Amino acid sequence: xxxxxxxxxxxxxxxxxxxxxxxxxxxxxxxxxxxxxxxxxxxxxxxxxxxxxxxxxxxxxxxxxxxxxxxxxxxxxxxxxxxxxxxxxxxxxxxxxxxxxxxxxxxxxxxxxxxxxxxxxxxxxxxxxxxxxxxxxxxxxxxxxxxxxxxxxxxxxxxxxxxxxxxxx
Amino acid sequence: xxxxxxxxxxxxxxxxxxxxxxxxxxxxxxxxxxxxxxxxxxxxxxxxxxxxxxxxxxxxxxxxxxxxxxxxxxxxxxxxxxxxxxxxxxxxxxxxxxxxxxxxx
Numbered sequence: 001x002x003x004x005x006x007x008x009x010x011x012x013x014x015x016x017x018x019x020x021x022x023x024x025x026x027x028x029x030x031x032x033x034x035x036x037x038x039x040x041x042x043x044x045x046x047x048x049x050x051x052x053x054x055x056x057x058x059x060x061x062x063x064x065x066x067x068x069x070x071x072x073x074x075x076x077x078x079x080x081x082x083x084x085x086x087x088x089x090x091x092x093x094x095x096x097x098x099x100x101x102x103x104x105x106x107x108x109x110x111x112x113x114x115x116x117x118x119x120x121x122x123x124x125x126x127x128x129x130x131x132x133x134x135x136x137x138x139x140x141x142x143x144x145x146x147x148x149x150x151x152x153x154x155x156x157x158x159x160x161x162x163x164x165x166x167x168x169x
Numbered sequence: 170x171x172x173x174x175x176x177x178x179x180x181x182x183x184x185x186x187x188x189x190x191x192x193x194x195x196x197x198x199x200x201x202x203x204x205x206x207x208x209x210x211x212x213x214x215x216x217x218x219x220x221x222x223x224x225x226x227x228x229x230x231x232x233x234x235x236x237x238x239x240x241x242x243x244x245x246x247x248x249x250x251x252x253x254x255x256x257x258x259x260x261x262x263x264x265x266x267x268x269x270x271x272x273x274x
Binding site for chain 1: 237247250255259272274
């Protein structure tokens with residue numbers, strides 16, 4: 001273990017699936033728990049996690065997700081058995097897989113996305129939305145949850161991130 | 170094994186610097202560890218967190234998470250970070266004489 005402590009971390013979230021967003025929330029929150037400064041920058045589909053109407057509707061990708069297997073969404077089948085994409089296309093399957101995953105997370109005391117974002121914000125972590133992606137998706141500040149601290153350009157994000165590592169998830 | 174002496178009483182610490190035996194804990198230990206963690210004086214707010222953590226640990230056998238402190242203990246996350254800056258869960262657990270929290274959240 002190195003003696004030098006990481007003091008600050010900035011995390012970029014560009015995906016809007018459940019499995020695309022959670023790692024960043026866990027790492028950002030974990031950074032604050034260790035007394036580190038934490039910024040999370042949401043861009044492209046990552047913005048779904050900040051959208052008032054979408055924040056609790058994120059789902060696991062069940063189509064074109066080659067890492068998904070029959071064990072992963074806690075179906076208790078072998079991990080070597082791939083999840084057939086054709087199944088994933090059926091209505092409700094993605095929601096069902098997401099529901100299974102959310103249940104498992106709740107057991108581990110991992111909060112739902114909206115509560116998690118509030119927790120990070122209360123912990124002093126900075127939640128930021130990408131201006132360019134907002135313009136592209138025709139989103140306004142009012143569309144996003146109150147915990148969002150600011151809408152930033154790439155340049156402003158780099159200014160915020162100065163002095164610490166940047167993680168792209 | 171590391172140890173710390175407060176008011177002539179010696180407390181054994183585990184490898185992470187947390188109290189080895191929860192039953193050894195007393196308020197003087199809490200005050201001494203708090204000072205070490207940069208908290209000069211334990212206020213009513215601090216004791217509220219410490220007492221809740223200790224009683225929850227006695228009930229459940231696990232160090233409560235920040236989420237549990239809020240939901241079950243009624244301690245707002247903002248307050249927790251203000252009371253125990255730079256690592257509230259670990260600091261509060263250490264002062265409360267509990268083991269190092271194991272979870273990621």
